[in-house]
Amino acid sequence: MxxxxxxxxEFFSRPENVGLARVTLAAFAAQLDYTITEIDDxxxxxxxxxxxxxxxxxxNDPDHVVKIVAYLREGxxxxxxxxxxxxxxxxxxxxxxxxxxxxxxxxxxxxxxxSFVDRLEIISDPGKGTRVIMFKRPGSQSSDARTN
Amino acid sequence: MTPEIDVLDSTLVARLQGELDMQVTDAxxxxxxxxxxxxxxxxxxxxxxxxxxxxxSGLGVILGRYRRIADKGGRLAFVNVEPPxxxxxxxxxxxxxxxxxxxxxxxxADLAQGGLA
Numbered sequence: 231m232x233x234x235x236x237x238x239x240e241f242f243s244r245p246e247n248v249g250l251a252r253v254t255l256a257a258f259a260a261q262l263d264y265t266i267t268e269i270d271d272x273x274x275x276x277x278x279x280x281x282x283x284x285x286x287x288x289x290n291d292p293d294h295v296v297k298i299v300a301y302l303r304e305g306x307x308x309x310x311x312x313x314x315x316x317x318x319x320x321x322x323x324x325x326x327x328x329x330x331x332x333x334x335x336x337x338x339x340x341x342x343x344x345s346f347v348d349r350l351e352i353i354s355d356p357g358k359g360t361r362v363i364m365f366k367r368p369g370s371q372s373s374d375a376r377t378n
Numbered sequence: 379m380t381p382e383i384d385v386l387d388s389t390l391v392a393r394l395q396g397e398l399d400m401q402v403t404d405a406x407x408x409x410x411x412x413x414x415x416x417x418x419x420x421x422x423x424x425x426x427x428x429x430x431x432x433x434x435s436g437l438g439v440i441l442g443r444y445r446r447i448a449d450k451g452g453r454l455a456f457v458n459v460e461p462p463x464x465x466x467x468x469x470x471x472x473x474x475x476x477x478x479x480x481x482x483x484x485x486x487a488d489l490a491q492g493g494l495a
Contacts (some may be wrong), residue, residue, distance in 0.1 A: 245399075248399050271465075274431075277433040336441065338470055341469075342470075
C-alpha cells in the first residue's frame with residue numbers, strides 16, 4: 231500500500247462547503263499527533279485552497295465540483311484540493327502576497343497556505359483546472375513552495 | 379452570522395461570532411457598510427471573543443471597511459483576539475495597523491480621544 235489511510239470528498243463549489251471541508255480534513259488529520267495550533271493551521275490552509283477553487287477556479291459559479299483527496303503516508307499528511315475551472319495563468323504572480331484578480335480580496339490566500347503547511351505545490355493548466363497540493367508533518371516548522 | 383453592532387463615542391463596535399470565511403462575508407460586509415453609512419462612525423472596534431476561525435475572506439471584509447475609515451483618519455482596533463484568530467491577524471500584518479485593547483471600555487475611551495495608533 232502506497233499510503234496508510236486516505237480520504238476523498240467531492241462537493242459543489244458553494245461557500246457553505248468551505249467550513250465542511252475544513253472540519254472534515256481536521257478530523258482526518260487528527261489521526262496524526264498534531265498540536266491544536268497545527269490543526270488550526272491545516273484548517274486555515276484548507277479554507278484558503280477551497281475558497282480559491284470556488285472564487286478563482288469557478289468564478290463563484292456554485293454548480294461545479296471541488297474535490298479533495300488526502301493521504302496519510304509515513305506520518306505525513308498530503309492534501310490535494312482540485313478544481314476543473316479556469317486555471318491559473320501565472321502561478322508566480324498568484325503566489326505573490328497582495329496580488330488578487332478580484333476586488334476586495336487580499337491576495338493573501340497562498341501566502342497563508344505557505345505559512346500553514348510545510349510544502350506547497352501548485353499544478354495548473356489554464357482552461358482545465360488547478361491542483362493545490364499541501365504537505366504537513368506534525369512537529370515540523372519549515373515552509374517552502376514549489377510550483378509546476 | 380448577525381454581528382451585534384453599536385456605535386459609542388464615534389466608534390462602531392462590532393461583536394462578531396462564529397467562523398469568518400467566505401460563507402459569511404456578504405452578510406458581514408453589508409451589515410458593517412450599513413452601520414458605517416448610517417452612523418458615520420469614525421473608528422471601528424471588533425470584539426472577536428466569539429470568533430473561532432478567520433481566513434483571508436473574513437479578513438478582507440474587515441480590512442475593506444478599515445480602508446473606508448482610514449481615508450478619514452479613523453482607527454481600527456480589536457479586543458478579545460483568541461489564538462487561532464490572532465495567528466491570522468499577525469501573519470497578515472493587520473496587528474501592525476491596528477490597536478489591541480484589554481477591554482471594550484478602554485478601547486472606546488482611547489479611540490474617542492483620537493490618540494494615535
